[in-house]
Amino acid sequence: MSSLPRDALTGAAIAAxxxxxxxxxxxxxxxxxAALPYLQSLPLWLVMGVFLLIPILTIVAVSFWDDxxxxxxxxxxxxxxxEVLTSRVTWTTYLSTLRYAAIVWAATxxxxxxxxxxxxxxxxxxxxxxxxxxxxxxxxxxxxxIRMISWIPFLGRNGILxxxxxxxxxxxxPLEFLLFSPFAVVxxxxxxxxxxxxxxxxxxxxxxxRSLIEAARDAGAGPVAVLRHIVVPLSLPGIAIGTIxxxxxxxxxxxxxxxxxxxxxxxxxxxxxxxxSLLQYPVAAAQAVVLLATVLLMVWAxxxxxxxxxxx
Amino acid sequence: METRGPRHWALAAFFALFVLFLYGPTxxxxxxxFQGPDGGLTFPMRGVSLHWFANLFQKQMVGDxxxxxxxxxxxxxxxxxxxxxxxxxxGLAFRRRFFGATALFYLTIASLIVPSxxxxxGIGLMFNVAGLPPAWWxxxxxxxxxxxxxxxxxxxxAVFNRFDHALEEAARDLGASPWxxxxxxxxxxxxxSLIGVALFGFSLSYDEFARTVMAAGSDNxxxxxxxxxxxxxxxxxxxxxxxxxxxxSLAIVVAVVLVVLAMRRRGTAHAP
Numbered sequence: 001m002s003s004l005p006r007d008a009l010t011g012a013a014i015a016a017x018x019x020x021x022x023x024x025x026x027x028x029x030x031x032x033x034a035a036l037p038y039l040q041s042l043p044l045w046l047v048m049g050v051f052l053l054i055p056i057l058t059i060v061a062v063s064f065w066d067d068x069x070x071x072x073x074x075x076x077x078x079x080x081x082x083e084v085l086t087s088r089v090t091w092t093t094y095l096s097t098l099r100y101a102a103i104v105w106a107a108t109x110x111x112x113x114x115x116x117x118x119x120x121x122x123x124x125x126x127x128x129x130x131x132x133x134x135x136x137x138x139x140x141x142x143x144x145x146i147r148m149i150s151w152i153p154f155l156g157r158n159g160i161l162x163x164x165x166x167x168x169x170x171x172x173x174p175l176e177f178l179l180f181s182p183f184a185v186v187x188x189x190x191x192x193x194x195x196x197x198x199x200x201x202x203x204x205x206x207x208x209x210r211s212l213i214e215a216a217r218d219a220g221a222g223p224v225a226v227l228r229h230i231v232v233p234l235s236l237p238g239i240a241i242g243t244i245x246x247x248x249x250x251x252x253x254x255x256x257x258x259x260x261x262x263x264x265x266x267x268x269x270x271x272x273x274x275x276x277s278l279l280q281y282p283v284a285a286a287q288a289v290v291l292l293a294t295v296l297l298m299v300w301a302x303x304x305x306x307x308x309x310x311x312x
Numbered sequence: 313m314e315t316r317g318p319r320h321w322a323l324a325a326f327f328a329l330f331v332l333f334l335y336g337p338t339x340x341x342x343x344x345x346f347q348g349p350d351g352g353l354t355f356p357m358r359g360v361s362l363h364w365f366a367n368l369f370q371k372q373m374v375g376d377x378x379x380x381x382x383x384x385x386x387x388x389x390x391x392x393x394x395x396x397x398x399x400x401x402x403g404l405a406f407r408r409r410f411f412g413a414t415a416l417f418y419l420t421i422a423s424l425i426v427p428s429x430x431x432x433x434g435i436g437l438m439f440n441v442a443g444l445p446p447a448w449w450x451x452x453x454x455x456x457x458x459x460x461x462x463x464x465x466x467x468x469x470a471v472f473n474r475f476d477h478a479l480e481e482a483a484r485d486l487g488a489s490p491w492x493x494x495x496x497x498x499x500x501x502x503x504x505s506l507i508g509v510a511l512f513g514f515s516l517s518y519d520e521f522a523r524t525v526m527a528a529g530s531d532n533x534x535x536x537x538x539x540x541x542x543x544x545x546x547x548x549x550x551x552x553x554x555x556x557x558x559x560x561s562l563a564i565v566v567a568v569v570l571v572v573l574a575m576r577r578r579g580t581a582h583a584p
Contacts, residue, residue, distance in 0.1 A: 037408050037410035042401075045416060047461060051455065052423050059430065122324065136330070141512075141565055142338070144521060145521055151337050152341075154336075158352075159354050191333065191337070252429055273429065288433055288434075299425060
């Protein structure tokens, strides 16, 4: 690989004048050119190695450790996994987390697809397209915690929703299930994560050849047929990327479930967080390994169904 | 391309509702943060005042708002600088094939989809096992970089995919050294994208919660402080803090957009 002359950044060294005096600098330049990508990517390797790879390996190691009086004891035991996998709580919690993931996935997909479809096929001016797209993306750059807090005036006992429902005569007493309930959890998830569907789906939709749609229309296809046979199939990679984001975010969540359910609902992440607060690190680590395996399995399954390599 | 029939307006209405859904709750807490001194967490407004904002800056307030803001700001600036430098380096490297490029790319993407609580727990445990005290400037900094760098690298990836290499070759043909080619041709062209990466680095770090929670050590960052407040504060002071920090985030976004627009205008002004 180092024998190939490379263009781009350091190419000038390769293209040095061919007189004898330049041989040494040229060789050095070529060596530098070959080493350059390694130097340029070294910082990223370092960060990912130290703060992603080693921490995950630490979790895997600690999941086999023992703890005595809140101190970690390096050893190799399977008790932590036994405790995690034989507990009924683990399984019911996984079930409820998977249910959240499924509901939130369906909702974010329906909303995200519709929004992306509107932006890419119904907004004609490129400027407006960009402005409206940014409008959807900006909340991503604000605080999740505050965006959750901001549902209190809506969903609270004396909140806007309850007052409206009572004014409309739908109910005569404030509905208690609005805030601190599974409903609030799903609402907050959809509020926070629909963006992760909109962006990738919008990106793939923008790449669909417009002439393809015109051709289909000329051939007599109605709007539904165009959607079904052209837009949806060609948006699948974007849908897959959005799905990976939403599913992994919901599967690993603990903040949203804790805040919006008021502690009444469980999730795998929350269960882990509680074990961590009790300083049960080895059990939490085993729990983390199981969660990571679950999430990776789900991602693998999604990638088996849809090929997203074209998007990367 | 579409006829503006009922379908179009139905979709437009759906989009408008979506935007309302996105921004409505935040607008509500901004309004409610101006509650009178006797007001509560929900409507109705009992008078209009700056009471809760003033309350925020009083000494007896629960928690350490000023200290956590200073820490979050410093951390966000450090993360921003590192994100730009590391993502730019990786973006330049990924333009060529090198041993381990694919592994590095997948590792970076993995960093995005590994559940945040794993990063948080893993870094916390790593510091624990190594006998190091976690702190916002060490463990939390690393945790933030695992979140900001994938976005930075993906943006640089998209930028260099669209980059016209003929421009660099032209510079080289005109006798520019590699460094000159980078400094005077590549850098000015990708500068707006780098500012975008900086914006992501700053904002995502400033608001990061899930990856920080077990990696921040004894001194809280602002989002951790706010989260702690939600459990023991039941007055609109919570909204005042939320409004202020959201306004700060949005001000940063607007400032960046203005800078990029100004740069673009200057760029086109030079063109014939």
